[in-house]
Amino acid sequence: MSYPTPPGWYPDAAAPGNERWWDGATWTAHTRPLATVPVPPGPGRGSGAGGRSVRTVALVAAGAVVVGAVVTGAVLLTGDGEASPTAHRSSGAPSRPAATGTDAAGGDAGPSPASSPAGEDPTVLVDQLNGITLPIPDGWERVEHPVEEMLTMRTADAEAYYCPGTSSALCHHGTVTTRTASGTDATTPEEIAEEDIDAAAKRAYDEDIIGRPLHGGIMSHRQIAAGPVTVAGRTGYQVRWRVVTGKGPGGYVQSLAFPSAVGSESPVVVRYAFDAGPDGPPLALMDTLTRGIRPLGDSETGGGVGSSVAP
Incomplete structure (x- = not known):
């Protein structure tokens, strides 16, 4: 069973060294320098089916809304x-x-x-x-x-x-x-x-x-x-x-x-x-x-x- 990825900061595959905000349904335009606390993988980004997988080292925003x-x-x-x-x-x-x-x-x-x-x-x-x-x-x-x-x-x-x-x-x-x-x-x-x-x-x-x-x-x-x-x-x-x-x-x-x-x-x-x-x-x-x-x-x-x- 798959579960929706909660809102949070995840590595930006299009801009190494940065994180991008995932609002629970889509990627937003908001980025920041990459954090350093390891967390589970975030949602993939890419043009192919399912997007590209990325290894995440982001700080998940506290609390799923x-x-x-x-x-x-x-x-x-x-x-x-x-x-x-x-x-x-x-x-x-x-x-x-x-x-x-x-x-x-x-x-x-x-x-x-x-x-x-x-x-x-x-x-x-x-x-x-x-x-x-x-x-x-x-x-x-x-x-x-x-x-x-x-x-x-x-x-x-x-x-x-x-x-x-x-x-x-x-x-x-x-x-x-x-x-x-x-x-x-x-x-x-x-x-x-x-x-x-x-x-x-x-x-x-x-x-x-x-x-x-x-x-x-x-x-x-x-x-x-x-x-x-x-x-x-x-x-x-x-x-x-x-x-x-x-x-x-x-x-x-x-x-x-x-x-x-x-x-x-x-x-x-x-x-x-x-x-x-x-x-x-x-x-x-x-x-x-x-x-x-x-x-x-x-x-x-x-x-x-x-x-x-x-x-």
Whole structure:
């Protein structure tokens, strides 16, 4: 019995010394210098039947991801009556480059989730592996070297502040991250979003990645919205919480899950964390950003994408 090869980095037969990303269904354009940890053989590449076999010495990406199933139904997530703010839209996000085997920058350990190729539109956050782009709002910045392996954008560093309850950790009024879902047994966008929201809230308002307390910890939360939504032409699901913290105004957290726009359509998770109070971004910006998510290479700016799904 044969089994599908999980997504991961495998040696590039067309470019010795490099690895290329296999998304579970096809080879992508993403490469990096060859790693040094031996792993089982990866999928073959070549023009003949079955492709050429290659001896692999790559580091497999942690955790096989599951294919997101499509859910139906609808819920209208509003901005609590606030006017929708503006965010940049892609006016022609770059198409995926041809697989030349020279895509990785010299000296780089590989295409970091937050890497920004030269000439990339500064108003668009490009998630190459998941095949989507997100608009970067005015006054927000792309994080070039995030602590966690998540593609990240947030309010400008000039507006950062010491997190309530600690004098060693900086917080931002608004943060959005995107990543491929992994390490979960959940299979549908609804299950993934409902499972992820607790972790998203804790990371934003309870404790950071190195264990420093934030905002005096989470005292309570309430769910203010949840339901299916169309994202980049695919049906996903989002859950939104209002979080009350021990110190500071608390905030709003949202987990959005939907199938990737490329390859095996592995599930993608986008997390939103907005401070409450006058310094936080308007809550309606969450919906504006969701509507602005596009498949990579899609230059359309018209409606439909990200809008709530009719019953």
